[in-house]
Amino acid sequence: MKFFIDTANLEQIKEAQSLGVLDGVTTNPSLVAKEGIEGRENLLKHYVKICNIVDGDVSAEVISTDFEGMIKEAEELAALHSNIVVKVPIIKEGLKAIKYLNDKGIKTNCTLIFSPGQALLAAKAGATYVSPFLGRLDDIASDGVDLIHRIVPIFRFYGYETQVLAASIRSTQHIIQCAEAGADVITSPLDSILGLLKHPLTDLGLEKFLLDYNSTVGKK
Ligand code: E4P
Numbered sequence: 210m211k212f213f214i215d216t217a218n219l220e221q222i223k224e225a226q227s228l229g230v231l232d233g234v235t236t237n238p239s240l241v242a243k244e245g246i247e248g249r250e251n252l253l254k255h256y257v258k259i260c261n262i263v264d265g266d267v268s269a270e271v272i273s274t275d276f277e278g279m280i281k282e283a284e285e286l287a288a289l290h291s292n293i294v295v296k297v298p299i300i301k302e303g304l305k306a307i308k309y310l311n312d313k314g315i316k317t318n319c320t321l322i323f324s325p326g327q328a329l330l331a332a333k334a335g336a337t338y339v340s341p342f343l344g345r346l347d348d349i350a351s352d353g354v355d356l357i358h359r360i361v362p363i364f365r366f367y368g369y370e371t372q373v374l375a376a377s378i379r380s381t382q383h384i385i386q387c388a389e390a391g392a393d394v395i396t397s398p399l400d401s402i403l404g405l406l407k408h409p410l411t412d413l414g415l416e417k418f419l420l421d422y423n424s425t426v427g428k429k
Pocket of ligand 1: 215235236237240320340342344345376377378396
C-alpha cells in the first residue's frame, strides 16, 4: 500500500518525506488556502516546491467545471513537473476530461468519490486514481470504510488498473481499515500516519531495555 500525505504544508511534507515511507502528496483547494497562498503564479510555484521534495505523484486540482477549462488547467499543471497528477472532480465534464487526459498520457486523480458507481465510471474513463472520501461519509453517519470494501473488488474483478486512493482519512484506525480493505493508496494527515508508530508496550519495552542496559553493560 502506498502512503501519500494530504496537505500543502511544506514542513509537514518534508517531515513525512524524512520518515522514508512517503510515496506521494495530495492537495486540494482548501488545503492550499490553509497555507495562505495568494495568486495563481504562487500556487504553481508551490506545486513545484512540493514536487521537488517528494519523489512520487503529487495531486494538483483543477478549479474549472467545464471541459475546456479543465483541459487548459490540466495541461498547465502537468507541464509544471513530471510528478504532477491532475485532480478532477467526478462530474460529467470531469469524466470527459479524464478520458481526454488519459488518452494524452496525463495522469489523473478523480476526486470527490462517494459511491461505487462514481468510481466505476472514473475507472472506465481511465483515471489513474479514484479518491473515495471516507471521513466525509462518516460525517454524515454513513460508512466510509465500507465504500473501499465495495470499490476494491469491482476493480479487481474487471481488472481495472485504476488505483483506489482512500482519502479524507481522519484517524490512524482509518489507515489500518483501508489496508485491510485492500486500498492501493491512503492519503492522510501527518498525525494519523505517525499514530501508526504508537503502542504503549513499545514505549514500556524500550524503557526497560535501556534501564537494563544502563544498569549493567552501560554502567560507568
Ligand atoms: C483528498 O485528496 C482530499 O484532499 C482530502 O482527503 C479531503 O479530506 P477532508 O475530508 O478531511 O477535507
